[in-house]
Amino acid sequence: MTETQRKIGLLACLVTIVLAVLDMQIVSAATVPIVRDLDPEHGIARIPWLISAFSLASAAMLPLYGRLCDVLGPRHVFLGALGTFLAGSALCGAAPSIGWLIASRALQGIGAGGLMSVTMVVIAHLGRPGEKKNKGAGTGGIVAGGGMAVGPWLGGFLADHASWRWAFYINLPLGIAALVAAVYALRLPRHTTSRAIDFPGAALAAAFSTTLLLVTEWGGRQYAWASPRILGLALVSAASLALFLRRQFTTAEPILPPALFRVPELRLGFAIQALVGIAMTGAMYYVLVYLQLVRGVASSSAGLFLIPMAVGMTVVGVAAGRLSDRGWSERTFTISGSAVTAAAFLLLAATGTHTSLWQLRAALLLLGLGFGQLLGQLVQLVQQAAPRPQLGVATTAIRFFQTLGGALGASLFGTLLNRLYDGPGDVGSLAALRGPARTEGLTAYVSALDTVFLCVAGVMTLSLLLALRLPRTRPVAAEGSRETVAA
Structure with missing residues (x-):
């Protein structure tokens, strides 16, 4: 080219x-x-x-x-x-x-x-x-x-x-x-x-991810967690996962080769990306709900509050090249990004019913600076370490783990929020409350939401610990086979 x-x-x-x-x-x-x-x-x-x-x-x-x-x-x-x-x-x-x-x-x-x-x-x-x-x-x-x-x-x-x-x-x-x-x-x-x-392996992976996403989407919302529909989907998801793993270890050409997980950068990179998916769900969804439900911001205007997050990501994108030239590796970016993101969620955990919206914007800017270091650099980390003949599988796998992490995050944090809420009615009835009951409900909701943000900070602390385990030296990806140029 x-x-x-x-x-x-x-x-x-x-x-x-x-x-x-x-x-x-x-x-x-x-x-x-x-x-x-x-x-x-x-x-x-x-x-x-x-x-x-x-x-x-x-x-x-x-x-x-x-x-x-x-x-x-x-x-x-x-x-x-x-x-x-x-x-x-x-x-x-x-x-x-x-x-x-x-x-x-x-x-x-x-x-x-x-x-x-x-x-x-x-x-x-x-x-x-x-x-x-x-x-x-x-x-x-x-x-x-x-x-x-x-x-x-x-x-x-x-x-x-x-x-x-x-x-x-x-x-x-x-x-x-x-x-x-x-x-x-x-x-x-x-x-x-x-x-x-491996089309059978791909079908099993699709069955596992689809049923898991349906469980996390429906569970506790449209259907009770103990309902036959949710339990049945969970059983199908577990069975599909077991069959998928068995096939990946026995077939000659697996859709997700187990050998990839023997490479520390790939194994840790997949895990960190899943944690990032969990954290991004907490940031994107619950910040918007807080703005609309607690602060009365219109839905079309609430999205504007995410612009500081986009600005933070852009700043990192501009600065990443210069930092790389000064010796920052993918490992350094991952460690720094995890730490900054954890600090941002700690700031969000201090949010109250009347917290300054500028403090919220500052926290979202900090989130952008953290996520900006993680999203692109984790992809590069995986691509640098992946064997060249399996570059496609490794790259799509990191996206796959982020998707699953986001689904699990939405489900876990939603359940946690409902369990922690101790105000009048339930979380779903907050918008209909009026007078003192509404004030009491919103206060209880924000208190529960702060605990959720604190848990997300814990998730990113775990990401930081995993990032510290990344090898300091970057491996050279094995070529594995001769390349030919395709038109």
């Missing part, structure tokens, strides 16, 4: 990351206009599926995408994922009913799973020959985090000032431009490895 092709390819990758991450967040702010337009009588009951269909399909495809990258080459898989995402976006925008929209969101999620993982594999190949550190991977992580912060605000803006359909149509011109640029620019290496794909 020429230098111009590398730059065009990197720009196309960054655009697709933004599109995929925005679509995870943007719809949550447009649910009311969607229901009002498509099904004002019964649509509200199906809204959870509108959000879950995207995340379930995305998570289920991640292990398969990694293996497809290593077998077919990342270029072909990237183009296929982007095309699928754009087709789903067009169908979502044209949806005449909620059912159509949910099915189209699932199709969109299948493509988005590749955009949020395969794209990082493509970026790993865009480094210049002889370059020790691919700065594009760090940039991709920062862009993903920034998209998560800006998504709710953009969704609210489009819902208030345009049709909700533009939340999907906006993907088409940008996505088509990225697709054309990728076809022109990307000329990526492909390893001469076995072409076998």
Whole structure:
């Protein structure tokens, strides 16, 4: 690839990351206009599926995408994922009913799973020959985090000032431009490895992740934890995991090779990324709930409070290159990022019902500085240590563990919050309370929420301890096989 092709390819990758991450967040702010337009009588009951269909399909495809990258080459898989995402976006925008929209969101999620993982594999190949550190991977992580912060605000803006359909149509011109640029620019290496794909293993991984996400999404909300539906899903999830692990140790070409976990950087990197997923769930969701429920901030305006977090990530992205030149390694960034993020959650744990909103913005800025050091650098850490023929599997695995961590975090913290709340009624009835009962309820809610933030600080302290165990020297990834250039 020429230098111009590398730059065009990197720009196309960054655009697709933004599109995929925005679509995870943007719809949550447009649910009311969607229901009002498509099904004002019964649509509200199906809204959870509108959000879950995207995340379930995305998570289920991640292990398969990694293996497809290593077998077919990342270029072909990237183009296929982007095309699928754009087709789903067009169908979502044209949806005449909620059912159509949910099915189209699932199709969109299948493509988005590749955009949020395969794209990082493509970026790993865009480094210049002889370059020790691919700065594009760090940039991709920062862009993903920034998209998560800006998504709710953009969704609210489009819902208030345009049709909700533009939340999907906006993907088409940008996505088509990225697709054309990728076809022109990307000329990526492909390893001469076995072409076998463990489809049964991929199906078991999809079954495990889908049922686990459904348990964490429904448990304690739509159904009681001890209900037959939740217990049945949990049993299927456990059985799928057991069968998946058994197959990975017995099949010749596993979808997630157990040998990867023998590499300390990979083993620890996967664990830390899962903890980061847990923490990001706590930051994104509960801060927005606090602003809307306790402080009375409108939903479209609450998303603006996440902008300091995006600014913090951008600052890290700008400074990371200079810090790397001064000797900061991925290990250093991971240690520093974990410590800064833990400190930010300790600051959030001191939040009260009348805490200055500027203190909240400062905590979110600190969170951005912490997450910015973790998101991109963990990807680079894994890619540096992964055997080159398994680069796709290793890269998608780190995204897979973040997704599972986020789901578990949402479930655990939601359950903890409900258990700790000791005010009138329950958490779900807070919005209907009035007078002294509301004051008492909000005080009890904030007290419980502070404990949740304290627990998240503990999670990031565990991340810090794991980061300190990372080896100080960076291994050289084994080539494993000869590379050939694929058009």
